[in-house]
Amino acid sequence: MSDRKTKNGQEVWSGRFSEPTDAFVQRFTASEAFDRQLAIVDIAGSRAHAEMLASAGVLTADENVAIQQGLTDVLAEIESGVFEWRVEREDVHMNIEARLTELIGDVGKKLHTGRSRNDQVATDLRLFLREALDAASAALTHLQLGIVTLAEAHTNTVMPGFTHLQVAQPVTFGHHLLAWNEMLERDYDRLIDCRKRLNVSPLGAAALAGTTFPIDRHATAKALGFDAPTRNSLDSVADRDFAIEFCAVAALAMNHLSRISEELILWTSAQFGFISLPDRFCTGSSIMPQKKNPDVPELVRGKSGRATGNLVALLTLMKSQPLAYNKDNQEDKEALFDSVVTLNDCLRAFADMIPAIQANEETMRQAALSGFSTATDLADYLVRAGVPFRDAHEVVGQAVAHCVAVQCDLADLPLKDLQGFHGSIEEDVYDVLTLDGSVAARNHCGGTAPSQVKAAAQTARASLEARPFVTQ
Ligand code: ARG
Numbered sequence: 001m002s003d004r005k006t007k008n009g010q011e012v013w014s015g016r017f018s019e020p021t022d023a024f025v026q027r028f029t030a031s032e033a034f035d036r037q038l039a040i041v042d043i044a045g046s047r048a049h050a051e052m053l054a055s056a057g058v059l060t061a062d063e064n065v066a067i068q069q070g071l072t073d074v075l076a077e078i079e080s081g082v083f084e085w086r087v088e089r090e091d092v093h094m095n096i097e098a099r100l101t102e103l104i105g106d107v108g109k110k111l112h113t114g115r116s117r118n119d120q121v122a123t124d125l126r127l128f129l130r131e132a133l134d135a136a137s138a139a140l141t142h143l144q145l146g147i148v149t150l151a152e153a154h155t156n157t158v159m160p161g162f163t164h165l166q167v168a169q170p171v172t173f174g175h176h177l178l179a180w181n182e183m184l185e186r187d188y189d190r191l192i193d194c195r196k197r198l199n200v201s202p203l204g205a206a207a208l209a210g211t212t213f214p215i216d217r218h219a220t221a222k223a224l225g226f227d228a229p230t231r232n233s234l235d236s237v238a239d240r241d242f243a244i245e246f247c248a249v250a251a252l253a254m255n256h257l258s259r260i261s262e263e264l265i266l267w268t269s270a271q272f273g274f275i276s277l278p279d280r281f282c283t284g285s286s287i288m289p290q291k292k293n294p295d296v297p298e299l300v301r302g303k304s305g306r307a308t309g310n311l312v313a314l315l316t317l318m319k320s321q322p323l324a325y326n327k328d329n330q331e332d333k334e335a336l337f338d339s340v341v342t343l344n345d346c347l348r349a350f351a352d353m354i355p356a357i358q359a360n361e362e363t364m365r366q367a368a369l370s371g372f373s374t375a376t377d378l379a380d381y382l383v384r385a386g387v388p389f390r391d392a393h394e395v396v397g398q399a400v401a402h403c404v405a406v407q408c409d410l411a412d413l414p415l416k417d418l419q420g421f422h423g424s425i426e427e428d429v430y431d432v433l434t435l436d437g438s439v440a441a442r443n444h445c446g447g448t449a450p451s452q453v454k455a456a457a458q459t460a461r462a463s464l465e466a467r468p469f470v471t472q
Helices: 023-029 032-055 061-080 092-110 117-153 173-198 217-223 233-238 241-268 295-318 327-356 361-369 375-384 389-406 415-421 429-433 435-441 450-465
Strands: 158-163 166-172
Touching: 032 061, 032 092, 032 117, 032 217, 032 327, 061 092, 092 117, 117 173, 117 233, 117 241, 117 327, 117 450, 158 173, 158 361, 158 435, 166 173, 166 361, 166 435, 173 241, 173 450, 241 295, 241 327, 295 327, 361 435, 375 389, 375 429, 375 435, 389 415, 429 435, 435 450
Parallel strands: none
Antiparallel strands: 158 166
16 A cells, blocks of 8 residues: 555545545545554554564565564654655554555555454554553652642641631641542542553454454564453454543543642632742733732643543443444544643643642631631530530530620630630630640541641652652
8 A cells, every 4th residue: 555545546445436535525534633643552553463463474574574674664754753644544554554565665565464443543542541541640649749748748737627618627738738649549549440451452353353364462462561452352443441431530630630729729819828839830910910820720720621521522422332343433532632631731730830839837827717617626625524516516606606796716715704605614625726736636547636647648658659650
């Protein structure tokens, strides 16, 4: 094949056609503009296939050498940018094969023996996604390490914890950061889990039913780093559930990043003032000279929409397709590629930005002091003195209403006033009404006490440092 057009002016598959493809249809059905991203893995797959054909005696050793050399030259052209992508050659597979044949002559036409673009593209996608998954796992690990490092520096820093975005109870900043780490830890587990199902080789399924040639699917699977060949040829070319799974993992991870973004955006506002981001992660306004906008988290929050959209697109693409391969599946690529780029870029941006966060500890502490965040501690104090929790809740509610009326905090009330709400209150009540007393009292695994946060950060660090992506 020297071109998608044959000598009589028609496409390579045109034997049974009586007229050439309409020019618009040619453009409409082509995917080379976007699937060229698969070129490197496509060539890797072709190399493994040709080696295997030579071992099986389907190609001669010389033919294999010529094909391997030709593929090296094609790859060099692609990498240096001189490769001429042609829409009339439809997709990445036929562009590469046609160029190979131009370079090495008719032996290039033998490469496609015993395979189809259907198993070829399924193989390419798995190889491509495997690399993307590994890159995402590494970037995520890097980000988590940044979060844990920041948490270690703030095991004692007190801030308000929120429910309904209203001050709820004091927590340590380190505890809040480790909550982010837990969210991302589950995303990491999902990436690893997705990789297990992804890493099998469809090569050899050919169009749908396998091939009549004496192929060795175990050999190609091994050469390409797959754990095993897939078990059913129809399923091998038909399903893209591995791509859907990745998009689902990416959508969830981006969802988590959007929640973290939202908190960063709130916390950098003048109203919160909990943290500052270095200038290099922000931009100014073209009209308002005072502005420093948190662009990076805002963009990450915005980009999470794409990840959800790509997941829905792929689910909808696959729904109701009969077995085996259908051209619909050519539409899987742009959504998948976009999720790959979106997730990896956002992880990278966050991994750079999070360790550079400056915590404004005094502002956080003041905010925790100003929202009756220790009211539950007062109720718990009364319970320890024998008051049923429901009654204690009622008593503290009355004390808070009084403080609101006279504009002070619970800890500002003199003992006599506090005793007016309940006779069992003693001088030691002030120990629980302070922020430090409140956080220190939540001293159990998973709690916000500084000692617990320190231990949790240590455990998190040890597990992150044991990951294969971390160089010690
Ligand atoms: N470009 C196609 C795709 O991405 C490759 C497979 C084409 N197979 C076929 N029978 N037309 O799905």
